[in-house]
Amino acid sequence: MSTLAQLQVGESVKEIQLEPVSRMDLIKYSGASGDFNPIHTIDVEAQKAGLPGIIAHGMWTMGNLAKLFTAYYEEGFIQDYSIRFKGMVFLNDVITLKATLKEKEDQNLRFAVAAVNQQGKEVLKGEVLYRQY
Amino acid sequence: MFKDRIGKQSNKVKNVVERGAVKKFAEAIGDLDPIYFDEETGENSRYKANLAPPTFPRTFDYGDIEGLNLPNKGLIHGEQTFHYERPLRVGEEVFCFAKVKNYFEKKGNFGEMGFLVIENYGEDVSGALIFSSTSTVVISEAVRKVLVK
Numbered sequence: 001m002s003t004l005a006q007l008q009v010g011e012s013v014k015e016i017q018l019e020p021v022s023r024m025d026l027i028k029y030s031g032a033s034g035d036f037n038p039i040h041t042i043d044v045e046a047q048k049a050g051l052p053g054i055i056a057h058g059m060w061t062m063g064n065l066a067k068l069f070t071a072y073y074e075e076g077f078i079q080d081y082s083i084r085f086k087g088m089v090f091l092n093d094v095i096t097l098k099a100t101l102k103e104k105e106d107q108n109l110r111f112a113v114a115a116v117n118q119q120g121k122e123v124l125k126g127e128v129l130y131r132q133y
Numbered sequence: 134m135f136k137d138r139i140g141k142q143s144n145k146v147k148n149v150v151e152r153g154a155v156k157k158f159a160e161a162i163g164d165l166d167p168i169y170f171d172e173e174t175g176e177n178s179r180y181k182a183n184l185a186p187p188t189f190p191r192t193f194d195y196g197d198i199e200g201l202n203l204p205n206k207g208l209i210h211g212e213q214t215f216h217y218e219r220p221l222r223v224g225e226e227v228f229c230f231a232k233v234k235n236y237f238e239k240k241g242n243f244g245e246m247g248f249l250v251i252e253n254y255g256e257d258v259s260g261a262l263i264f265s266s267t268s269t270v271v272i273s274e275a276v277r278k279v280l281v282k
Contacts, residue, residue: 018163025161032154032161033191037206049206058210063162063188070166070186073220074179078187082214133179 004072004109004130012100013068013111020092021056029060056089061115061124068099068113069130076107076132083126087117094118099128107132134277135201135236135249142232143196145256150223154192155185162186175223183223187215190264195231195253203249207276211248212269218262227255227263234267244274 007013026040035057038045046054062083069078089095096116103110109130114122152170159169167174168184175183221227235250249270255263 028157028161032157035191037208039206045206059188059191059213060162062213063158063164063186063191066187067162067164067166070164070168073166073168073184077217077220078215080214080216081187082212084212085210 004069004075005132007101007109009101009104012098015099016068016097018064018095018097020094021089023054023091026054026056026060029057029063033057033059035059051088053090056093058083058085058124061085061089061095064095065097065099065113065115065124066128068097069128072130076109076130078128079108079131080129081126083113083124085123086125087121087123089115089117089123093123095123102127134247135233138198138201138233139236140233141198141200143198143230145228145230146194146196148193148227148229148255150185150189150221150225150227152183152223155183155189155223158189158192159186162188169223180220180222182225185221185223187217187220189221190215190227190229190253190255190266193227193229193253193255195229198231198233201233203270204276207273209271209273210268211271213266215264215266217264221255221263226258228258228260229253229255246274247272247277 030036030041039049040057099111099113102112111128113126113128115124117123156170164186232252234252238245238247251268253266257263
């Protein structure tokens with residue numbers, strides 16, 4: 001494993017492609033997070049809300065995205081993590097997680113982060129400010 | 134409709150970063166690094182403890198803000214931020230509360246949308262901030278009508 005400190009501005013951490021989103025993923029996240037909004041797990045409720053089908057919790061995708069940085073815990077920590085939810089994630093979508101280094105300033109590494117679906121659309125977009133020790 | 138709630142906050146609630154809850158949460162987001170659940174990995178790390186994932190504070194109880202009764206359905210999560218002074222450790226006590234930071238309405242594709250910004254805080258026993266987070270929740274006109282009833 002390389003370190004974040006070795007990254008140059010413009011370079012990216014190794015991206016992660018998730019398995020297609022399954023109902024069980026969202027049931028598990030509902031239980032683990034306590035967010036039981038039924039549009040994430042029950043088809044009829046999603047339809048009642050005007051959706052074509054159940055959608056992932058935005059926080060499920062945001063939670064997944066942060067794992068790009070987990071392995072570097074000896075180097076520093078995520079000081080700021082901000083996200084805008086831009087699109088819905090449906091069952092069987094294939095999500096790819098990305099982070100590109102935008103700026104290096106003293107101990108701070110500023111990354112542009114995004115989750116992109118199989119059509120190349122950004123479903124979630126934001127920034128991570130990584131604080132190095 | 135939530136404008137008069139701006140600035141209101143909940144009473145602090147004691148939460149514990151529970152080992153089992155962290156493991157379940159890490160599994161649910163597919164983040165299986167042993168730093169989250171393997172005790173030896175935690176002890177050998179610079180933190181001398183296991184950590185919780187950055188979005189784990191989503192699971193905490195922040196208490197109730199008087200007069201702010203949000204439904205479980207019909208809300209759209211627009212934006213989310215987390216700020217950390219340091220990583221959150223498994224086993225520690227966190228004192229959490231929430232505050233209404235802002236509320237405004239603007240015209241959108243689905244009529245007049247309401248934007249509610251809630252700020253959550255987590256402090257240690259001494260009252261020092263560990264993390265804060267903001268959630269921007271979008272509330273459609275249709276849902277607001279139901280709430281007023």
